[in-house]
Amino acid sequence: MVDLHHHLLPGLDDGSPDLETSVAMARIAVDDGITHVVATPHANNVYTFDPAEIARRVDGLRSALAAEAIPLRISSGCDFHLSYDNMQDAVANPKKYTLNGGDYLLVELPDYGLSPHLDEAFYELGLAGMRPILTHPERNPTLQRDPKRLADWMRIGLLTQITTSSVVGQMGKHAEKMAHRMLEDRWVHFLATDAHNTKSRPPRMRAARDLVAKKYGAAYADRLCTTNPLAVYEGKPLPQQDEPLNLYEDDPRLSRRWWQIFWKQRKEERD
Numbered sequence: 001m002v003d004l005h006h007h008l009l010p011g012l013d014d015g016s017p018d019l020e021t022s023v024a025m026a027r028i029a030v031d032d033g034i035t036h037v038v039a040t041p042h043a044n045n046v047y048t049f050d051p052a053e054i055a056r057r058v059d060g061l062r063s064a065l066a067a068e069a070i071p072l073r074i075s076s077g078c079d080f081h082l083s084y085d086n087m088q089d090a091v092a093n094p095k096k097y098t099l100n101g102g103d104y105l106l107v108e109l110p111d112y113g114l115s116p117h118l119d120e121a122f123y124e125l126g127l128a129g130m131r132p133i134l135t136h137p138e139r140n141p142t143l144q145r146d147p148k149r150l151a152d153w154m155r156i157g158l159l160t161q162i163t164t165s166s167v168v169g170q171m172g173k174h175a176e177k178m179a180h181r182m183l184e185d186r187w188v189h190f191l192a193t194d195a196h197n198t199k200s201r202p203p204r205m206r207a208a209r210d211l212v213a214k215k216y217g218a219a220y221a222d223r224l225c226t227t228n229p230l231a232v233y234e235g236k237p238l239p240q241q242d243e244p245l246n247l248y249e250d251d252p253r254l255s256r257r258w259w260q261i262f263w264k265q266r267k268e269e270r271d
Helices: 020-029 051-067 082-091 118-127 141-145 149-155 175-183 204-218 218-233 256-269
Strands: 002-006 036-039 073-076 078-081 104-108 131-135 158-164 190-192
Touching: 002 158, 002 218, 020 051, 036 051, 036 141, 036 218, 051 073, 078 082, 082 118, 104 118, 118 131, 118 149, 141 149, 141 158, 141 175, 158 175, 175 204, 190 204, 190 218, 204 218
Parallel strands: 002 036, 036 073, 078 104, 104 131, 131 158, 158 190
Antiparallel strands: none
């Protein structure tokens, strides 16, 4: 399994505080069946996002894991917060914040006070060559109350990642309910741990993957935990996805495919 959202690097944010904890988190991940991790420290006004320092932490952690014979592949990206300064910098430097230097960008929203113009922000990121992946929408109180906003963004091509602990009921009933509604309607593209430590938020995917396989099919579970995130890790396009349910029915004029053409054209222009 491939974990695209993981606060593994030591001493950079509210995730792992030190190298010892990072090694312990990596061991838990490997024991759970995770083979690849994208380390995604926060990029916001609280934690400084420094690519050079992140690269040094990745190299140090790789050396520590090799010394412990822990077979976990690591790359880096960030947990990107949609602030004005971040947006300006990301549009000017598209590869600075993306996962493994590819086209995909993890985007986190504030819990409250969501701008009515977020669709424009997602579109602007797309024009700059980035493919936004919205992190844990099932945990967002605003979206829990008004999932139509999420539907509107998905119609313009936004991808979604839900947290494994939400799937198994460890993030509260509201997050669990929304996670399973999204899974049932095939609105989810990735499962990820959003791991921060070894105890309260450990890097475990297996239980959520198995539950998704049991309730929604093994093929879908494998796509969310392996096929889709591995494509992102390797910087490749996503494979064909299941048709989402209850996304276009309230407006049959909306095209199901226009956004796929848009992202393909953007990639061809960049190449």
